[in-house]
Amino acid sequence: MKIQEKHLLFISIPAYGHAIPLLELARKISKFHQVTFAVSAKMAGDLPKRELFDAKADNRIKLYPIPDGIVDDMEDPNDCALFERIMPMMVGGIMEFVEKIPTSSAPSLVSEVKELTRPVDGIVTDNFVGFAAESCSQRNIPLYIFNSSPAAFTWMILSAHSALKTMPMADADGFLEMPDKEGNFTKPIPHEFLHYNVLPMQKVLPSARAVIVNSVHELENEVIKRCQNKPGMKDVPFFCIGPVLLAPKEGSNTNAMVEQKVSKWLDEKDRGSVVYISFGTVVVLTPAQMGEIVKAIRQLGRPVIWSLKVRNQPELPEDLKTATNLDDPSSKLLVLSWAPQKKILSHQNVGVFVSHCGWNSTLEGLAGGKPIVGWPQFAEQLMNAEFVAEIGAGEVIHDAGSKNARVVPATEIVNVINRVQRKMSDGARAFQKKLYALMQPEGSSQEFEELVAYIGRS
Structure with a gap:
């Protein structure tokens, strides 16, 4: 498959449930496009130690550490104090990073990120970086949203609104509610999650170049149709390229x-x-x-x-x-x-x-x-x-x-x-x-090829 190679910047929050599938998608796409994978400096250091990233094997991917000052692992969902402490550091680090990168739409910008010697043609991130997505939109950087979970998560984002009942994250039961087919919620949503992630992502979704779903289209058809019936979403393509499963590692490690x-x-x-x-x-x-x-x-x-x-x-x-x-x-x-x-x-x-x-x-x-x-x-x-x-x-x-x-x-x-x-x-x-x-050639693998070509044309 011959395509025009682009430089894609992948941005992940420092949580392994998000970083691992996004990194696996980056591996697949790096066979066709240049990839930089950016994550909190601590996690960037830990990925090789945990044998989740190998600079030699992953030589098509450049790992970039975001200097956000985070020193803790985001590994305990019950530790609300930890999340409250880390969240501003994560938000600030990613947003400052996005504001400094050179892009193909602003090639004359002198990059303050020395490691990025080539302008960025697009950013791939997941639904939990809504705050950064707004910065991408403001800078006119092509944005691709990766759904590491089913398309119902995008439906939840599109159905939310500022009038929803909210509660402090510390008081929530920990589970995210998926709204019904009409977009109705039955219980309050964590306040921090709604305002840091959901509403900012909802704002930029209509301007996204594409939504990438870690699933197969036949399982997601109904939900995708509902999403595309939301205001501004009619022309946003969905590519179901899953399942993106962690590839086995080779070698004597x-x-x-x-x-x-x-x-x-x-x-x-x-x-x-x-x-x-x-x-x-x-x-x-x-x-x-x-x-x-x-x-x-x-x-x-x-x-x-x-x-x-x-x-x-x-x-x-x-x-x-x-x-x-x-x-x-x-x-x-x-x-x-x-x-x-x-x-x-x-x-x-x-x-x-x-x-x-x-x-x-x-x-x-x-x-x-x-x-x-x-x-x-x-x-x-x-x-x-x-x-x-x-x-x-x-x-x-x-x-x-x-x-x-x-x-x-x-x-x-x-x-x-x-x-x-x-x-x-x-x-x-x-x-x-x-x-x-x-997952055969006429299914998800074909949609992945279509996504790669679509990125090359965008």
């Missing part, structure tokens, strides 16, 4: 060695016998909930892989702390601080996936054909978990998110795991086949 040992461990188990538990990169479990999950693992009596944050691992009972040993393929429990999730979910010996239902994890579970126990924690995860239930590929554990006091008992965990695998496995495999059919 630490993650590759972990992946090899996990594969060996899985190979020793019976078909469909393994339960995989993961709450993603952000969720920190309470000691009480950890205790019930431990009880459930004992009661299940079957092999389990548990992706568990390092800070939670000291809370494991003494007899289970050896489960972090990767060199014993005969063990029944494997506890990982980093899990090769795509490899695990594609393995035939994994029978069920217990997930927080972040959209990345949801897509990987469905692509692997695994029935999902949805245990949503915050943000749009409840919507994703309910989608899994609607398509007959899983069930939802309700009222047990990061900001909910309910501790899910071991008996409930065991019962739902066994029930979901028994009743939802056929539905999960059926959706897997449908998903891969939709």
Whole structure:
């Protein structure tokens, strides 16, 4: 595919649930366009350490650290004080950066960002950088909005208005409500989220060059039509180029060695016998909930892989702390601080996936054909978990998110795991086949090629 190469600037907030899919999209687009990936300086330093970015392998991408002064990880959704402290730094850092970059529409501007030697032809960012999107619009920089979640998130943005009832973020239940087909909300929306993100993004969406959705068009048709019926949205194209799944890394790095040992461990188990538990990169479990999950693992009596944050691992009972040993393929429990999730979910010996239902994890579970126990924690995860239930590929554990006091008992965990695998496995495999059919050349891959060409023409 021969196209005119452009220079695209990708901007991410410093949260891994946003940075990882945006970086994966950047990798795909970098085969056709020059890419600079900008994120908070701390995360820019951490990405290589976590083996999420390799300057040699990712040689088509230039990583740019935004000097915003942030020193903390945005990894605890319950820490409202942290978000309130980080938000002004993040907003200020990104907006100052956008105001300084040279662009193709202002090539005579002397860039104060020395690393950007070529003017920027367009910016790609996600829905959570609404404040920066306004700066792009004011500077006439072509803007492409990436929906790392389904198109319903854009529908939520377009349906919001300043008269909505709001509440302090500290008082919210942590879940974002998706409005109904008429755009009606039933509960208050966090004040900070509405005014920092939603309304600024709503203002610029009609002037966006395109909305890029991490999904397949056949699943999003109805919602996209609703979005394009909103004022100013008729001529904004939507490109469904998903699922954008994290590509496996090659080489002899630490993650590759972990992946090899996990594969060996899985190979020793019976078909469909393994339960995989993961709450993603952000969720920190309470000691009480950890205790019930431990009880459930004992009661299940079957092999389990548990992706568990390092800070939670000291809370494991003494007899289970050896489960972090990767060199014993005969063990029944494997506890990982980093899990090769795509490899695990594609393995035939994994029978069920217990997930927080972040959209990345949801897509990987469905692509692997695994029935999902949805245990949503915050943000749009409840919507994703309910989608899994609607398509007959899983069930939802309700009222047990990061900001909910309910501790899910071991008996409930065991019962739902066994029930979901028994009743939802056929539905999960059926959706897997449908998903891969939709990803064939006439589906999402074709829309990705159309997007690449569209960027070249814009």
